[in-house]
Amino acid sequence: MDNKQRLRRLVVAAAVATLAGVAGGPGALAAGDDGVITGGGGDNPRxxxxxxxxxxxxxxxxxxxxxxxxxxxxxxxxxxxxxxxxxxxxxxxxxxxxxxxxxxxxxxxxxxxxTLSRYDDQTSLADPEQRGNGLFFNPGVGMWQLDSAGLGTEETAATAxxxxxxxxxxxxxxxxxxxxxxxxxxxxxxxxxxxxxxxxxxxxxxxxxxxxxxxxxxxxxxTSVKRHGGASARECTYEGTTYDCLYVDPSKAQGADAWTAPDFGPAPLPDPFYVFTYTENGTDYEVRYWLDADSGAGEDVSASRALGTDARDRLSWETETDLCDTTAGRGNC
Incomplete structure (x- = not known):
């Protein structure tokens, strides 16, 4: 993701927001190799x-x-x-x-x-290419359900x-x-x-x-419920840079886990993913990254959200090949 790609993404996001406002529903545009922008889903009224x-x-x-x-x-x-x-x-x-x-x-x-929220099932939070049901960006995270629409707008899944x-x-x-x-x-x-x-x-x-x-x-x-509730702190490399990342596997959840049941809510339970903060041009992004080995999508996929924005309004989805979990020796190492 170079600087020109990110700038083009922001232009596309603005265009999608305009189209969504006109059409009254979620919009999605592809910008060459720059990813697919989703947004405009709004809140689940229920x-x-x-x-x-x-x-x-x-x-x-x-x-x-x-x-x-x-x-x-x-x-x-x-x-x-x-x-x-x-x-x-x-x-x-x-x-x-x-x-x-x-x-x-x-x-x-x-x-x-x-804990990951299971109440928002808008298509704007799902992989627009529908490569797997578990490629889903659940917006509320943690014990306080810090949501990108409110208290969690400056948080990532890792910090929440x-x-x-x-x-x-x-x-x-x-x-x-x-x-x-x-x-x-x-x-x-x-x-x-x-x-x-x-x-x-x-x-x-x-x-x-x-x-x-x-x-x-x-x-x-x-004492069986640890600081991260079963998520695992890892070190990852992405595009040649080392990041602190968190590996989130719902099947490993510690504590109350009713939210992991398939029928708990209308939203999908996500496949295991990595989350880290990616900074470019002074803007921080929450990146959730699914390895093909975890999702079965046929390729790695990422979804990025600029901190300070609501995931329902804009996400950038990309086909990826770059993440290596250096702690566990998984991914593209």
């Missing part, structure tokens, strides 16, 4: 309803990955210490944790840091899955919203509700219920 339906968390002990809990507790304690309102470290921790079970672990098991980086983002954000509401005259309960407005699973009280359970009963840490 997504919010599905999340609300699945939000209530079963009675019983709440579990959370031990490494992930340490990360959240540390980040929340730091956020409480610098907060603009009076909030204890424990309260900040519970406030930060509460959306995770209603979002991704309704059975009360440890939320999986690897990583409990440490995700907690450092979420704790100050949630505590900050809580304090803003308190400063505006809200009660503690009202401020908690305000802090959780980004999550539809919290709309009908499920997160408040979890918060109260945490406050009275605490939780049990699960």
């Amino acid at each position: 997504e919010a309803d599905l999340k609300r339906e699945r939000a209530p968390v079963q009675p019983g002990p709440l579990k959370f990955g031990a490494e992930s809990y340490d990360a959240v507790s540390s980040a929340a304690s730091s956020a409480a210490g610098s907060a603009d309102c009076d909030i204890s470290a424990d309260a900040a921790t519970y406030l930060t944790l509460s959306p995770t079970w209603p979002e991704v672990a309704g059975n009360g098991e440890a939320p999986s840091p690897m 899955i990583d409990s440490v980086s995700a907690a450092k983002t979420m704790a100050p954000y949630i505590v900050g919203k809580y304090c803003s509401a308190v400063s505006g005259g809200s009660s503690a309960a009202e401020a908690r509700a305000a802090a959780w407005t980004d999550w539809h699973a919290c709309d009908e009280g499920a997160c408040e219920d979890v918060y109260q359970r945490l406050s009275s009963d605490g939780l049990t840490t699960d």
Whole structure:
């Protein structure tokens, strides 16, 4: 992907956005060897309803990955210490944790840091050449379901899955919203509700219920659920450059894994993929890369999203040959 290719891609993306607006649906254009641009899919109108339906968390002990809990507790304690309102470290921790079970672990098991959203099934998120059902760019990622349309727009699947980086983002954000509401005259309960407005699973009280359970009963840490929830940190080379990459294989998910069932949601479960950040001309891109060995597509395929944009609006799909997983000796090495 050289500079001229990237510039041509941006021009094509603008053209696709215009066409999608005129046609009222997803658009796709090929630009020679520059990849195929998809976009214009919009949101799934049923997504919010599905999340609300699945939000209530079963009675019983709440579990959370031990490494992930340490990360959240540390980040929340730091956020409480610098907060603009009076909030204890424990309260900040519970406030930060509460959306995770209603979002991704309704059975009360440890939320999986690897969780990938299954509610958006728009064709704009799928491989336009239809080389495999698992070549799909799931936009919501991780325990907090950081979505490229909102809180995850500057995240990649790697940073959203990583409990440490995700907690450092979420704790100050949630505590900050809580304090803003308190400063505006809200009660503690009202401020908690305000802090959780980004999550539809919290709309009908499920997160408040979890918060109260945490406050009275605490939780049990699960040492079998690691920092990345079963995803594997690797080192990869791509176009002659070395990158930190994460290998995401849904079949290896640790913690609550209902989301991996074929019929869990309308969106496909993706085939295993690598994710890394690719920088060019001052712009960072999230790249998800599927090896043929993982997808059976007949060739390697990548999908790229400029950070700060919604995957539903624009993705660039390319046939690839360049990635080598140097840690595991897989790919084009």
